[in-house]
Amino acid sequence: MDSNIFKTVSYGLFIISTEWEGTKNGYVANTVFQVTAEPPKFGISCHKDNFTAAMILNRKRFSVSVLSQNCERELINKFGYRSGAKNDKFEGTEFFNTSEGIPVVTEGSVSWMAFELTETIDLGSHYLFIGLLKEGAVLSEETPLTYSYFHTVFKGIAPKNAPTYLSKEMRKEAAQAKPVSEPEPAKKLQKWECMDCGWVYDPAVGDPDNGVAPGTAFEDIPDDWTCPDCGAEKSEFEPVD
Amino acid sequence: MDSNIFKTVSYGLFIISTEWEGTKNGYVANTVFQVTAEPPKFGISCHKDNFTAAMILNRKRFSVSVLSQNCERELINKFGYRSGAKNDKFEGTEFFNTSEGIPVVTEGSVSWMAFELTETIDLGSHYLFIGLLKEGAVLSEETPLTYSYFHTVFKGIAPKNAPTYLSKEMRKEAAQAKPVSEPEPAKKLQKWECMDCGWVYDPAVGDPDNGVAPGTAFEDIPDDWTCPDCGAEKSEFEPVD
Numbered sequence: 001m002d003s004n005i006f007k008t009v010s011y012g013l014f015i016i017s018t019e020w021e022g023t024k025n026g027y028v029a030n031t032v033f034q035v036t037a038e039p040p041k042f043g044i045s046c047h048k049d050n051f052t053a054a055m056i057l058n059r060k061r062f063s064v065s066v067l068s069q070n071c072e073r074e075l076i077n078k079f080g081y082r083s084g085a086k087n088d089k090f091e092g093t094e095f096f097n098t099s100e101g102i103p104v105v106t107e108g109s110v111s112w113m114a115f116e117l118t119e120t121i122d123l124g125s126h127y128l129f130i131g132l133l134k135e136g137a138v139l140s141e142e143t144p145l146t147y148s149y150f151h152t153v154f155k156g157i158a159p160k161n162a163p164t165y166l167s168k169e170m171r172k173e174a175a176q177a178k179p180v181s182e183p184e185p186a187k188k189l190q191k192w193e194c195m196d197c198g199w200v201y202d203p204a205v206g207d208p209d210n211g212v213a214p215g216t217a218f219e220d221i222p223d224d225w226t227c228p229d230c231g232a233e234k235s236e237f238e239p240v241d
Numbered sequence: 242m243d244s245n246i247f248k249t250v251s252y253g254l255f256i257i258s259t260e261w262e263g264t265k266n267g268y269v270a271n272t273v274f275q276v277t278a279e280p281p282k283f284g285i286s287c288h289k290d291n292f293t294a295a296m297i298l299n300r301k302r303f304s305v306s307v308l309s310q311n312c313e314r315e316l317i318n319k320f321g322y323r324s325g326a327k328n329d330k331f332e333g334t335e336f337f338n339t340s341e342g343i344p345v346v347t348e349g350s351v352s353w354m355a356f357e358l359t360e361t362i363d364l365g366s367h368y369l370f371i372g373l374l375k376e377g378a379v380l381s382e383e384t385p386l387t388y389s390y391f392h393t394v395f396k397g398i399a400p401k402n403a404p405t406y407l408s409k410e411m412r413k414e415a416a417q418a419k420p421v422s423e424p425e426p427a428k429k430l431q432k433w434e435c436m437d438c439g440w441v442y443d444p445a446v447g448d449p450d451n452g453v454a455p456g457t458a459f460e461d462i463p464d465d466w467t468c469p470d471c472g473a474e475k476s477e478f479e480p481v482d
Contacts, residue, residue, distance in 0.1 A: 001376065001377060005377045005378065009273060009274070009283075009307060010252060010253030010387045012250055012252075031275065034247065035367060035369055036286070036366050037366070040247075043274075043284065045276040096455055097449065098454065104455070111456070112246075123282060123360070125279065136243075136456070137456020138249065139455055140430070140445060141430070144249045144250070146251045148385075189379075189381070204380045208338060211340065213337065214345070
């Protein structure tokens with residue numbers, strides 16, 4: 001499977017924070033999404049290895065800071081790539097505590113929200129936490145940072161515990177298949193023409209009637225496939241300029 | 242609570258499709274998000290009133306088409322604002338059926354993914370469906386459509402059953418509070434200065450030590466609040482130009 005498909009899904013970028021027995025912690029996440037409107041509930045996916053996960057389970061409260069496109073890369077480094085077990089990430093960071101004592105990062109953020117944990121779903125490597133929105137506010141008119149902007153402009157790689165993390169092998173494969181953001185069409189989307197009848201194979205369309213799904217590169221079609229128009233063999237096809 | 246905070250969370254825009262007993266259906270969604278990396282699982286939030294929800298529960302399979310920024314508005318209208326109970330939304334739409342017989346919209350889409358339903362979480366108004374990614378491919382190099390682009394350029398309003406739907410009253414309130422995308426600062430972020438000592442109240446910072454959360458407009462601070470620097474009353478403050 002072409003792992004570039006993962007890059008076509010849009011996300012924002014956020015700092016999730018909580019507190020437990022006097023210790024504050026937070027981490028960078030891209031999976032924050034509203035799941036119901038009335039009452040307003042949001043979901044976040046949190047790796048079980050994250051120091052914050054056990055704290056949220058105990059404290060049953062967490063906050064979300066929506067990062068700005070203008071936030072400092074250093075803020076993301078601090079909250080995204082270092083363990084809170086060894087560092088106080090809040091030292092030197094602009095934040096405040098809610099009336100319930102939950103830290104909320106305001107630095108580099110366009111808005112904040114505070115949640116009460118209502119459901120926890122065990123998804124193997126991650127917990128999916130569902131939170132009821134209790135309070136929140138807009139802090140700035142700046143554009144929210146998107147995951148795609150972070151990747152393109154900040155050249156960011158997802159931390160190891162992110163749900164959208166790609167292993168070194170997957171990143172290598174994705175790079176070889178060419179990133180989605182490249183201006184010229186990736187080789188995978190090369191069209192091929194039947195030299196016998198002129199029928200053109202378009203990978204974006206595929207040949208689903210004959211078991212070839214849209215998005216299948218010509219090279220990946222089974223060798224016994226034939227031209228759906230004239231029955232010519234696969235070897236009769238040439239790449240279209 | 243300022244409902245503009247909902248607009249600061251980033252999403253893509255997608256068509257979710259399935260099939261049950263010979264009937265195909267699909268709907269437009271913005272809440273599609275990866276929840277685990279290994280194995281790759283995604284979550285989607287689906288209103289129980291959606292014709293598709295019961296079909297996914299029965300069929301235990303669904304597909305996701307990631308919409309392109311260049312897709313036709315009419316495609317979104319067709320899948321987003323009409324009930325599949327009365328219309329065959331796939332008529333006149335480019336799509337194919339997976340080997341398992343699940344329809345996948347390819348029209349106006351940059352990629353597609355097919356899922357097996359692994360978990361269903363009942364969230365009151367919505368089901369949160371968790372799906373294991375079985376197959377998928379990139380279809381185009383175009384930019385994926387984001388929910389914010391849809392709102393700004395397409396002037397779209399979320400369908401009534403979307404998790405991010407705002408009621409008429411909430412939209413009115415949000416419009417009055419000024420949208421986040423406006424270039425000049427909203428009135429809510431107006432700074433106020435103490436005429437006695439010169440201390441400036443910044444709504445983005447608030448006065449959390451005295452119970453005023455960041456994002457609180459000066460007008461919304463309780464009347465018994467006083468200047469944290471000199472103790473002057475709230476009435477001693479003037480707006481900063």
